[in-house]
Amino acid sequence: MLPSSLRGALPSGGWRIYTVTPGLPRFDPSSWRLHVDGLVTQPLTLGYQEVRGLPRVEQTSDFHCVTGWSVSNVRWTGVRLHDVLAAAAPSADAKAIEFGSADGAYVDGLTLGQASLADVMLAYEMDGEPLSRAHGAPLRLVIPEMYGYKNVKWVNRITLSKGLSPGYWELRGYDVDAWVGRSNGYGA
Numbered sequence: 001m002l003p004s005s006l007r008g009a010l011p012s013g014g015w016r017i018y019t020v021t022p023g024l025p026r027f028d029p030s031s032w033r034l035h036v037d038g039l040v041t042q043p044l045t046l047g048y049q050e051v052r053g054l055p056r057v058e059q060t061s062d063f064h065c066v067t068g069w070s071v072s073n074v075r076w077t078g079v080r081l082h083d084v085l086a087a088a089a090p091s092a093d094a095k096a097i098e099f100g101s102a103d104g105a106y107v108d109g110l111t112l113g114q115a116s117l118a119d120v121m122l123a124y125e126m127d128g129e130p131l132s133r134a135h136g137a138p139l140r141l142v143i144p145e146m147y148g149y150k151n152v153k154w155v156n157r158i159t160l161s162k163g164l165s166p167g168y169w170e171l172r173g174y175d176v177d178a179w180v181g182r183s184n185g186y187g188a
């Protein structure tokens with residue numbers, strides 16, 4: 001038996017736990033907030049129960065890290081990004097989104113077009129259990145069409161802007177459009 005803090009940091013079920021900061025952000029359901037700001041007509045600050053109160057969606061998809069490992073048939077439960085964005089009512093000049101993490105270091109983004117794919121979600125459960133701290137509790141971005149590095153963990157801020165900015169790994173050489181099988185030298 002391992003203390004839960006250690007268990008959460010060890011690889012399991014094919015996953016490797018990645019973080020670019022020391023330790024894992026703590027999640028306190030009473031003080032946690034998701035901010036939706038930038039070029040929106042209705043900036044939002046949502047508590048955890050408010051996020052849980054949005055329409056619940058569930059989907060199963062494969063997860064691919066660009067470095068070569070994958071996890072098949074991950075069952076994600078959460079809210080559609082589309083529903084959160086609709087509530088914030090993006091301004092006409094908003095074209096891109098940046099996702100910020102509670103780790104204070106990791107960011108990545110999507111164009112509004114990419115973000116409108118129906119299966120892009122903010123997940124709070126994985127395989128029927130609340131998302132673990134290691135996997136990004138309480139909320140992580142899930143975009144199955146793109147490599148793992150787009151799937152920001154510990155999401156606590158969604159900022160709309162005029163143009164897409166390169167994310168953490170993109171500033172370090174990975175493709176900004178992270179399509180699985182057709183980016184980063186994979187595919188044609």
Ligand SMILES: Nc1nc2c(c(=O)[nH]1)N[C@H]1C(S)=C(S)[C@@H](COP(=O)(O)O)O[C@H]1N2
Pocket residue numbers: 015016017018019020021064065066101103106134135136147148149150151152153154
């Ligand atoms: N905040 C944060 N999100 C992150 C990362 C990270 O280091 N920090 N790594 C990314 C990468 S490269 C991958 S492959 C996945 C790994 O997800 P996991 O740690 O849940 O296995 O998380 C992505 N999201």
Ligand SMILES: [Mo]
Pocket residue numbers: 064065066067148149
């Ligand atoms: Mo990755």
